[in-house]
Structure formats: structure tokens, C-alpha cells
Amino acid sequence: MFSIGTLAKRTGTKVQTIRYYEQIGLMPEPGRTDGGQRRYGDVELDRLSFIRHSRQLGFSLGAIRELLDLSDSPERSCAQVDAVAQKQLREVEARIARLEALRVELRRMISECNAERVADCRILEVLRDHEGCLSDHQQPTP
Amino acid sequence: MFSIGTLAKRTGTKVQTIRYYEQIGLMPEPGRTDGGQRRYGDVELDRLSFIRHSRQLGFSLGAIRELLDLSDSPERSCAQVDAVAQKQLREVEARIARLEALRVELRRMISECNAERVADCRILEVLRDHEGCLSDHQQPTP
DNA sequence: TATACGATCTACAGCAACTGTAGGTTCAAG
DNA sequence: CTTGAACCTACAGTTGCTGTAGATCGTATA
Ligand SMILES: [Zn+2]
Ligand SMILES: [Zn+2]
Ligand SMILES: [Zn+2]
Ligand SMILES: [Zn+2]
Secondary structure, X not given: OEOHHHHHHHHOOOHHXXXXXHHOOOOOOOEEOOOOXXXXXXXXXXXXXXXXXXXXXXXXXXXXXXXXXXXXXXXXXXXXXXXXXXXXXXHHHHHHHHHHHHHHXXXXXXXXXXXXXHHHOHHHHHHHOHHHOOOOOOOOOO | OEOHHHHHHXXXXXXXXXXXXXXXXXXXXXXXXXOOOEEEOXXXXXXXXXXXXXXXXXXXXXXXXHHHHHOOXXXXXXXXXXXXXXXXXXXXXXXXXXXXXXXXXXXXXXXXXXXXXXXXXXXXXXXXOHHHOOOOOOOOOO
16 A cells, blocks of 8 residues: 555656546545545556556547546457557547648748848748648647 | 628637637737727738638747747847747657657557457557557657 | 654646637627 | 627636645654
């Protein structure tokens, strides 16, 4: 049995983040000391490690909740788990595609600016007028 | 002179977003009708277009504020403008690098899973244990 | 055993950048 | 003059935390 601070250290999480996960029901309510302080065991350590690692791989808390629920049914097919991961992969790929388009535009506008004065700055020109762009980029970056 | 709805339509912005920009001082307080409704002109249209296009290129509202301020001094050197754009490019590149690392891990764990049962799912195994990963990925994706 | 002091407690505010809602008012077309 | 779409303010909610204040707890040391 160990304290929230120890759990935090062992998982590279902030104490408040752990309490936040508890608040939204992602971490279970742990036992308490007589004085009211949280006490954790290895089950909670594993669960939090899972959550943190999934976060590092970009999964949303919603997706992580789903994955945790699924892993409670070891006999079921893992097709749903795989689907969650596939979806995450597609999202990552979509974000990469968007960012690569941005990179092209940014590089171009930076390289085209040889001006000294703000009045002639190519960067500001492009920002004022999308005609100076190659790609579409409708939605502001998420 | 036109209404906030017209301005919204012409710039592809939501009405609330325009009011939000006004609230945080990114858009100026416009004139009003006798009844209290906002009325805009071409100056505001240009400014909002600039803001929206910059957002589409991933600039933060803080950066956009800086760019707008800089563009008010047409005689000054555009070095600062260029610096803001450079910084944005570096951020985009950093995000791409992080996402590409995630993509590798996700692809790998998906391809490695040939299990039928949740109990043997490779995806869950990797999520439980970072040892199954190739790259580091310390901070949860921003 | 007493004391000190770091760790923990609750509750709430704040971040970015919006989006959505409720309840009321105004504008403009017919 | 009526009607209804558009507008108004004010505030709550989104995601995933992070920071703060003021009080309490736990434990090592004297
Ligand atoms: Zn320039
Ligand atoms: Zn553009
Ligand atoms: Zn699987
Ligand atoms: Zn890993």
C-alpha cells in the first residue's frame, strides 16, 4: 500500500492528475487511511500505467476508458480493441497529413520573404490572402 | 456596413467566434446600430480574414495578436514577423515528428495482433508495457 | 511524546480556443 | 404592422489537465 505521491512518482503522473482521473471515473476510488489519505496497491499502479502509456500514444481518455472496459472481458474477441487502435492510427495519420500541408506552406512563405520592411513582408501577404497558398486548409488546426 | 452574420459568412467563421475574438481584444469593438447590433466594414473583414487564415496555418491566437501588432508598423523590419513564422514552422515540425513516432508504434502494434481473444491481444499488451515500444514518447500528445 | 514539516486533503479557478444554450430584443421583408 | 430570422448578453461546457488556498495528516527526529 502506498500513497498518491508514490503512485505519482512511479508512473510519472502529477498527483492532481490522478485525482482528476478518479473524479471522472477513470481510476477507481481507492481505500483510505483513518485520516482520509488515499492508499493504492499494484492493481491501481497497473491501471494508471496503462492509462499513461495510452495517453502517450495519443489515445483520448474516452478511448482509454473503452480499452479498459474491453480488457475486463478477456474471453471476448479483441476486434473492438483493434478497431479502437485503427481509429487512433487513422486520426494520427490525418493529423500528420494536415501538418505536412502546413509545413509546406510555412516553409514556402518563409523562403519567399526577402523583404526588409513589414510593408513588403511576404509572410504577412500570404496570411492576408489565401491565394498565395497551394493547399486548402479549411479547419483551424485541432 | 454589414452585420455579424454577414461577416461570419464571408469569412467562414461562427458568429460566436467573432464575439469571442472581440471579447479577448483580438477584434476591435465595432460600431452599433441604434438597437445595439454590431456593424462591420471592410477593415474588420480584412482583419478577421487574416486571423482565420493564420489559424488555418496553425498560429496561436497569441502569435496572431503579435503579427497583427507588427503589421501596424509597416516601416519596421519584418525580422520579428519572420521569427514568429519560423517558430511556428519549428512547432509544426516537432508535432509531425512526434506523430510520426506514434504512427510507427500504432502500426506495429496493430500488425502484431493476430489474436482472437482480448486476453492475448498484442495491442493491450503494448499499452500495458512500454517495453514493447521502439521509441520514447514521454509527454502525452499536446 | 511532542514538534516540525512535507505530503495530502477538498474545492475551486484557469488554460486554449472555441461551441452551445437560454431567454430576450431588433431588423427587415411582406 | 406583423412575423420570424437574426441578433443580443451571459454563462456553461468541451478536453485534459494544472495551479492555488487553506486546512489536515503522517512520520521522522529530538
Ligand atoms: Zn518578412
Ligand atoms: Zn491558405
Ligand atoms: Zn488484438
Ligand atoms: Zn511506449
